[in-house]
Amino acid sequence: MAIGYACLAIGVPNTDQRTCTSNYVTESRLLELIAHNLAALEELIEYNIKNEITLFRISSDLIPFGSSPLNPLKWWEIFKDDFDRIGVKIKQGHLRVSMHPGQYTVLNSPHPEVVQRAVDDLNYHAQVLASLNTLSDSKIILHIGGVYDQKELAIDRFASNYKKLEPSVKKRLIIENDERSYSISDVLEISWQLGIPVVFDNLHHQIHPSDPKKNEFYWIEEARKTWKPVDGPQKIHYSQRNTSKKSGSHSAGIDLDEFMKFYTELGRTDLDIMLEVKDKNFSALKCINATRTISKIGTLELEWSRYKYTVLEHSPAIYNQIRLLLNDKTTYPVFDFYHLLEKALAVQWSIGERINAAQHVWGYFKNCATDTEKKQFLKLLEEVENGTGSIKKVKTHLLRLSRNYEQKYLMDSYYLYLD
DNA sequence: TGACGTCAAGATCCG
């Protein structure tokens, strides 16, 4: 089983994807952006492999205006060496990558120009995955589209437009239930008609269920039957509700107990789970570590090294509890560890504790920093104390110091990247 | 016509 996250990682330097608006598009600007984004993708791939995250969705923004006439570049030829090199890393790292055009790629629209743009967009996505030399288990996830008051006709349009797609797209295309128009049973029916693998999305299903008598595990089993060996392991999307926001919103992080309840009831490890969650790689690592079959405390120690100063600024008490928890090197207290972590992050920080944590981090530099750097730090800290500054500025300063003095341990710390 | 979702770029404001 692989568990993964979508498009971007938090706290991993040099992995941001850049773009520009249409009125600023020039060939040289596009070349610059593509080069930047490919370098960022390579960093992301390396991070994923190093951290044993073997499922990853590549951002559709990799090639700005990749499916638009605004971008006439043959980017797959110009950057062939980069694609090849990244592709080798993906393959050697046993990483499974996918892509997911947004809700605006609508293959079943009654408007031919909308359909044409959808086709162009699917071709673009297939071109990216082909350029990386991935196999047909590297998928493109698509929603069915609109209903237009006549669902049967809309489905027919989807079917006839699907049949006209390039083989390079067809071999990768998979379809997903959405939260408004097409329930999981709708999507399965389309799948039976066309032979397309189905991705079950639990949150969309919660919001837009098809049969109240059947639970989500029933539908996951049904979806399983749509996957052929050439498609790779079945994929599902898993997310949790953000209860404080509108119904379809994804949660900030994955609640481990809720995830484990799902995982246990699922009772299978022969499928891949794509998490859709705001904190991305953080939650992916949590779920991966909680479901490891081979476990060692070093994994948790590595996580702790990234989280410790963030925990400290929320709760020194829990900070100490986790330290004690990890003392016994013969155990793997993964649930206690993440429970404490979740508990700490839920604690509202106070100014005093934030300053305390910042001073801990400053400890790395007190012997090497220049007087100016020290003065700057103390000034920023004082501004936080009297309410005129922000901790963000303090952290930005500490991040710059970490880079300048090559404090690797700190540079990997989530503390520097979280607000 | 605005909401939906998503992320940065761009624009503007502030000290």
Next chain:
DNA sequence: CGGATCTTGACGTCA
């Protein structure tokens, strides 16, 4: 001038 904050863009459907 730099940094923080607000607005826009880019997409299509639906209320």
